[in-house]
Amino acid sequence: MENYIISNKKKYKNKLIFLSILITIVLIMTIGIFIYYIRSILIKDAYILLESSSVQESTSIENLFNSKKENLKSISNIESISNPQISKEEKIKLLKYEVENRGFKRIGISDLNGNVITTDNRTYSVKNRWDYKQIMLGKEFVYQKTVDLIDNDNIFISTVPITFNNEVQGILFSTDSIDNFFNLSNKENYFGNLSTYIISSEGEILAKNGDFNITKNQLLEKINLEKDRYYNDKINLYSKDESDDHSIALIECDDEEYYVGYSKIENSRELFVLVAVPKKMVLSNSNKILLASTVLVSIIVILVLLYFFIIGRFNKRYMELEKANIAKKIFLANISHEIRTPLSGIIGLTSIAKKINENEKVNFYLKKVESMSYHLLGLINDVLDISKIEANQIKINNCKFNLIDLVDSINIIVKDKIENKKQKYRVDIEGVEKINLFGDETKIKQILINLLVNSIKFTHENGRINLLIKIVDKDEINNKVKVKFEVSDNGIGISEEFKSKLFDPFAQEDNLYSRKFDGSGLGLFICKRLITAMDSELIVDSKVNKGSIFRFSLWIPIYEENKVKIKNTLDIDALKNKNILLVEDNEVNRIIAIEVFEEMGFKVECASNGKEGIKKFLESDIDHFSYIFMDIQMPIMDGYEATKQIRNSNRYDSKTVKIIAITANSFIDNENEVIKSGMNSYIVKPISKENILNSLTSL
Incomplete structure (x- = not known):
């Protein structure tokens, strides 16, 4: 380089x-x-x-x-x-x-x-x-x-x-x-x-x-x-x-x-x-x-x-800055892989252990391990999100969603945190009960979870947390609705001096009380940038020891069946007994992936590096493998080179077999490299049934 x-x-x-x-x-x-x-x-x-x-x-x-x-x-x-x-x-x-x-x-x-x-x-x-x-x-x-x-x-x-x-x-x-x-x-x-x-x-x-x-x-x-x-x-x-x-x-x-x-x-x-x-x-x-x-x-x-x-x-x-930037990207990619890989293993093994363990006390501790692992994974994701935001790589992915279902999935995530602090939690939804919308559900969910977690963190025990989602306007011509999102609490509030720094990355108010709270200090910065990318603005009203209100509004199209191209659905039953080749060098990740794939009905064969994966593919019968799940970072030969050699082989099915990358790095550069090398799609660790299905559905 x-x-x-x-x-x-x-x-x-x-x-x-x-x-x-x-x-x-x-x-x-x-x-x-x-x-x-x-x-x-x-x-x-x-x-x-x-x-x-x-x-x-x-x-x-x-x-x-x-x-x-x-x-x-x-x-x-x-x-x-x-x-x-x-x-x-x-x-x-x-x-x-x-x-x-x-x-x-x-x-x-x-x-x-x-x-x-x-x-x-x-x-x-x-x-x-x-x-x-x-x-x-x-x-x-x-x-x-x-x-x-x-x-x-x-x-x-x-x-x-x-x-x-x-x-x-x-x-x-x-x-x-x-x-x-x-x-x-x-x-x-x-x-x-x-x-x-x-x-x-x-x-x-x-x-x-x-x-x-x-x-x-x-x-x-x-x-x-x-x-x-x-x-x-x-x-x-x-x-x-x-x-x-x-x-x-x-x-x-x-x-x-x-x-x-x-x-x-x-x-x-x-x-x-x-x-x-x-x-x-x-x-x-x-x-x-x-x-x-x-x-x-x-x-x-x-x-x-x-x-x-x-x-x-x-x-x-x-050039010096570009060199430093390349080094930064390489570092983030490596650190992402090095941290997420064992962390994904911990989450996967914990999930497997919970299924096979019958001891209630052990399961209690396993849940705590899983919770802390997801918390650590969230901090890592925040750091990676910051890198994407700085590189202007925020992508808005619109899909059909329902705000009621979105709130239900949010409540599952924040429920334990609220119960642990014995806080009162109220959700008000007005005018959206029977409407399906077409927008970026993932980013809206990420914003609301960040705001709610922030409110929970900076609100006393027995405090009050409110979530309001309300339609405040409608555009009949373009068939859009303006949805107001508001998260409020009666927590410690924000001083006037700190408001100007509130949306700076890694910013936390320097007072004795706020030092008691953990966190990366990236949540609000990420929220603001995501909301800006969706053509809106995050507004804050807050007084010290009185609480805070965070609100934003989005114009979101109403989902119309005849105008929006519906994603192809995947018949899970059709996946049963299909042969897949899993190329993964990490033993723990192989164990977890095999468990998930076999639970979905796949027949799994494994290889520990790219060179071994090529050999298994070339020695198999034509059209034997329906999918190849290829880890990117491996010793001897990485996933990119292995994919190129498979695509360039003379086998009839070398061009048609679906190859899905497995990566612990969620940078957009990797997505480009994935497609360029000949892979069809990719999934980000930790491997789960949900992201496997999403990846296969997009093929």
Whole structure:
């Protein structure tokens, strides 16, 4: 067993190491994918930002143009301006007033021949410099002039036609300084690293705000600003739709890469807004995320390793506890077998002696021996019940029973104890006299006996013990009844201080009076756990020197013949003269078992160990033995191995013969092992007619 635990421990440790490495690799790969995804998101966000910034800036400028044009239109619609009968000089006077009120730098009028006069009394010709015919047809433009002939300044010129009676009379135009006209507001983006430009289709830089230094030739070479030119294949464009008036390009300038977005200003003569940001600035946030992710991965790896280290330590402790638990189970199984086997012998021999002895005084002492033996057996059963409860191995076994019969069997057990203390015992049963129920009769009986024995123990001589069983509710839909069970006495009672410890295992109140009473201190703990397993609660009311009341209620189905599968009944007469093989190493147990089997009508043959039992079976005729009763713990060969060899033999009846285990250990693990080894059922010592019949009936 110890080598098995060590082997499992090493395997588990290797699995932990492998799992921790695997999780670390997966985490690193996940973070790498995450960083790649974040970088792509940041780049895409940069594209969107640049494109939206260029479009937003061009739209803003376009709105300013439109505002200027609307002002020009409203001026051109003034009759004094559009009427050809009014002289240019008079019109200029009127326009000077509009300049002051509308914020223009200057306004001018051009006749159909292109001759211009302005509000500042300048005259020149523009016929060969503008799209004159297009303007005359009503097309409104914004023009860029690199150097103003008048002020030697970069200006924009906005134009609208002047019409009178639906006939074009000339052109009204205004000029505005480029530097005063634009609000390049994107400087704050990317921590001041976004540059904004106003450029022409010829690559002229008209206005700028930022540190992106690109020349006219570089602009024309690297960015497509003309509709009839194709994109350079070396440029990674975010949008390659040539019909778009805006796009994104990745270009290299002065040994540094930039993301550049540009957008055409509508209703202008090929004017563009351009925004640029260094690629390294776009990815700088990604690098920060990379650093943060690296730190995060390191922390996660450390936590994972720490987790597995803790799990490893916990597993080591768990394996130690499991080893101790296995040792405990082995100890309990062995001690159960070692104590119950001779005790079963004592009970069995006492029972036989009572039958053959005619001396009344001897029988009196035999009864005392039997009573004390059963008391000792009860204490052992309590210890084993505790082990089952701790392992959560409580099983509810429902069967047909009657509460009247249950009370009768309880009374037989407690009668002598009550008479010995000259106590008054009263049983009240209400509403259950003619009802058969379907529940775990054995556990209900065990609970009530424990509570009654407890009351008898802690009640003075001539005291009073009451048992009440009463139906207090009924569920017509589910055909159930709620049964109240109550055990009361006028004994020594329980102090308030001890009530909190009342249901602890091995608990007994530490006072001079209670020390006079024997017992394991397990009864109430077992009662509470059994009642909890049946979905109820044990309630206690008690006062010192006044007595105690223990009560609980159970919802129990009413037995219905047509709905409940009835257990197969066994014809006892059919068992007579059947041959059985009893494999038992203990001589006393063999004597007792033979006595019980022969009393039931069986013909018994014996073997003292598993090896001898196999030999007797193989040497017998086919179907000679109807049953084999096999003790589990025996020298030379135990019952498990003997059963396996019988099942694996080539005899025709090796698979059909019924094999019933005999064990002094009532642990559920043994039941599983019994079935696994090939046995059909099992009985727990001491052997009696009742448990033999129960076992055979279940086959």
